[in-house]
Amino acid sequence: MRSTLIMAILVAFAFAGCQPKVQNLDVKKEKTTAKSENWDINVNRSMFSSVDAALNKSCEVLNGEIQKFVSDLQDSLKADATEFFRSIEADEMERPEWIYELQVEDSVFMATEQYISVRLTTYIFTGGAHGMTNFYTFNYDVKNQKLLSNQEILNYANEAQINAQLKANFKNPENCFTMEPTLKEVTAINFNATSVCFTYSHYVLGAYACGIAEVTVPRTALKGELLIK
Helix, strand or coil: CHHHHHHHHHHHHHHHCCCCCEECCEEEEEEEEEECCCEEEEEEEEEEECCCHHHHHHHHHHHHHHHHHHHHHHHHHHHHHHHHHHHHHHCCCCCCCCCEEEEEEEEEEEECCCEEEEEEEEEEECCCCCCEEEEEEEEEECCCCEECCHHHHECHHHHHHHHHHHHHHCCCCCCCCCCCCCCCCCCEEEECCCEEEEEECCCCCCCHHHCCEEEEEEHHHHHHHECCC
16 A cells, blocks of 8 residues: 555655756656565656668667666565564564565656656665655767766856745745745756756755755756757
């Protein structure tokens, strides 16, 4: 039941995004699962392709990068779960009712012949009151087959101006968040044709109960701070 609820929440959040996605590449969802007595893994991620041979080759490079990242997450969780439950058995302790969980979803902000911008959302549960949600970005220069760093997307030399736009576009109607968003504290940065999305994980801007914060800044407001065109 918990897994089903978590996945529903992840799906809803993953497809919310900061702005509607823009795409002219083919985007197809691929679902994989792995379940044992020690773990429950569900992955629902996007695969990119094109009828154009050169573009498709570049898409395959990105698909491989994301797949390796997800595979490494799965392998790490399986190893940790195996070690934990073996230690429980070795110490002759009562086995807990819960098992390790990994849920992976993504949001595609942009998928064009120029750029692909993807945010991976992961939820990992290893016991305790709740699991942890994390975000990872894959911002990809399709033509040059290159993953872009945040510093290649935004001019960090103009951090003060970017922070001013983050503050101006931050929505905190219930005043739950106690910190203002800054470039230094951002968890993930994504973009599309009209805006840049800044994602802040749990605890970054306030208590866990406040949830996750997204700040959408129009490209036009960033002006010289935005390095991609």
